[in-house]
Amino acid sequence: MHGHGEYIWADGIKYEGDFVSNALMGHGTYSWTDGSTYEGEVCYGIRHGIGTYKCAKTSSVYKGQWYRGKRHGKGTIYYSQGVASWYEGDWENNCREGWGMRCYPSGNIYQGQWKNNVQHGEGTMRWIQLGQQYSGQWVNGVQHGHGTHTWFLRRVPGSQYPLRNEYKGEFVQGLRHGQGTFSYASGAVYSGEWNHNKKHGQGKFIFKNGRIFEGEFINDRMAEFPAFFIDGTKTPDLSGIRTHSPPSDGSKAKKSGGTASLLGPDIALSIETLLNQFPEAQRDQELRQVEFAIMRHITLLRMIYSFYGSLGHDHSPDNTFLLTRLQFWRFLKDCGVHLHGITLVQMDRLIDEKLHSPFSTMLLRQCLSYIVIAAYHIYHKDTRTSKNVLVECFSKLMKQNIIPNAKNVKGPLFCHHLRAVIGLNYIDRCWEIYQVFCKANNTTLSNQTMTARHFIWMLKDLGLLDSELTTTRMLEILSSENPAIYNSAHGNLDLEVGSLVIFAHLPSLTHELE
Incomplete structure (x- = not known):
């Protein structure tokens, strides 16, 4: 027998393929009576080389290298028809041995070294549904x-x-x-x-x-x-x-009232001061309904938190960032919160009753709480009912401000990544200067903020205003995002300007000076 042919044994096993001098040699296909098949290279009738074996009894499929009838070398085996359970890697004498990746029916994954079909050596196991991972020696x-x-x-x-x-x-x-x-x-x-x-x-x-x-x-x-x-x-x-x-x-984390938060312990709201403005019998309902509303938008809100938290950062070890006050103010301003008759400085007081350093950070749960508080102070006068006020205000803020405008960064600082990364290197010194000029005020806002008028005076004291960078030009820069400060018809230099306004316009100021 020499060349291409077909050989059928008495028990029904069939081979079709190459023959060399009466030996099954070259490329061929085996078919067993139970429906199992092998297609690939053979040597003296034995699977040897590259081939694919399909087992009818277990529905498993192996594709890879063979040596004297055994899985040996590189290969992949699928243990079920749904290919949800598989192994890809090294084999030795039909055993998983060497380096390989195993995906279990549960979705768990092990990637690393093997010996005699079990994890042995260095490897990483991930339990997907349980949210756990082990990386090390086995x-x-x-x-x-x-x-x-x-x-x-x-x-x-x-x-x-x-x-x-x-x-x-x-x-x-x-x-x-x-x-x-x-x-x-x-x-x-x-x-x-x-x-x-x-x-x-x-x-x-x-x-x-x-x-x-x-x-x-x-x-x-x-x-x-x-x-x-x-x-x-x-x-x-x-x-x-x-x-x-x-x-x-x-x-499970509990709220102060003893009822588990719908949002979970990691992002449970902290708006007790706001809830105290409602009748006691109404508070739980107000909180519950606004939590439902947040759950409907939680994916977007997480993305917004992550996006603004990364502004001005070149990189992070795990590509994650905590949101700073400065970045949160940028988010509020992008969403036009300051155009509803409330300045960012006033909003900061309403949110936390005191002013904070622009570098202080907040967790996602704090950010969500502040958004709910901001929504109430902007829209509570427009609510149509006396029930579910918080959810109505929050929904309006989402629909009219956040969804259309979030992540569309405005202003001259954060809208250019490289400029922000470089500019933030000097922000500590800017904050020191800002604080010094605030303390020099004799107004009731002493030690806290400065007004647009004080900012202009500061630039004059520093010798930065001249015939080209005039007071009018500086007011035009300040009013680029808040027309209430100055326009051709009128101006209001007594408006408070927070540190975001000062820091955000420093690049524009630098450009004007250059």
């Missing part, structure tokens, strides 16, 4: 050696940053055992000895308020204060973890 399918296990408490596109619990240190048979550091999402940190997933031995605990306890721990508690529950935190259990991970303790 021995016979279990975390063993040095590694990092992370519990992502929040990983939503557009969120301000990935909140997480994280342990870095030694593992023994899947348990935290030996030396390691656990960083809590609250900001607390424990560094020291572990025994079977519990803090045990000498260690140091840094509380979220900065206080430090250093000493002996026994069975997850401080030996000197065994009844003291540390910071309300609990390290997740890892016992028995292999290709799955136990859920977290399931605790």
Whole structure:
């Protein structure tokens, strides 16, 4: 038999392909009676080289290299017809061995080294639905050696940053055992000895308020204060973890009224001062309805938070940023909040009853709370009913201000990325100057803000005004975003101007001087 042909055994197995001197050699196709098939290279009747095997009984499909009838080399196997379960990587004698990636039916993914069909060596396992990840050393399918296990408490596109619990240190048979550091999402940190997933031995605990306890721990508690529950935190259990991970303790944050927030503990609103303006029987309903409204727009609001938080930053280690007051004011101004008869300085007082440094940061939940407060003060006089006032105001702000205008950055500072990155290098010094001139005021706003008139006086004192950069030209620059300050018909130099106005127009001022 030599050339192309077909051979059928008595038991029904069929081969069709190349023959060389009576040997099955070259490229061919095997068909078994149960429906299984192999198509690829063969050597003396054995699968050898590149080929594809389809198993009718298990619905699995292997595509890759073969050596003397066994999966050996590089190859991919799909364990089911839906291709939701597969492995791609190295093989040795029909076993996963070397480097490879395994996707499990649950969606969990392991990527790393293998030996005898189990995780062994360096690798990373991601439990998708549980929001957990382990990256480090494995021995016979279990975390063993040095590694990092992370519990992502929040990983939503557009969120301000990935909140997480994280342990870095030694593992023994899947348990935290030996030396390691656990960083809590609250900001607390424990560094020291572990025994079977519990803090045990000498260690140091840094509380979220900065206080430090250093000493002996026994069975997850401080030996000197065994009844003291540390910071309300609990390290997740890892016992028995292999290709799955136990859920977290399931605790939920509560609001002051005792009812769980619809938005979850990470973005629960803090608008008690605003709610106190409503009758007590109406407060829960007001809060609940505005939470529903926020949930409908939460994806957009997260994206807006992330977008404005990145303005003026060249890069971040994890590409996430916290929103500063300066960036939040830019967001409000882009949305035209200041065109409703309330200046940004007045809005800042309404939001928090005091003025803050432009560099102070806020979490997403604070940002959402401030948006609700701003919406109320802008639109509460236009509400048609006495019920669900907050949701009506918030919806108006979203529809008329935020949705049409957010992320359309105006002003001369943040609209050019490179200019903002360079300009923010000098903003600390600008803030110092701003504060000095505010303190020099003899008005009731002393030590807080300056008016447009004071700003012009400051430029004159600094010798920046001349025949080309005149007072009129400077007022035209200031009024580019707020016509109430100056136009051809009238002007109001007594309007307060916050630090955003000052900082935002410094590039324009520099351009005029050059």
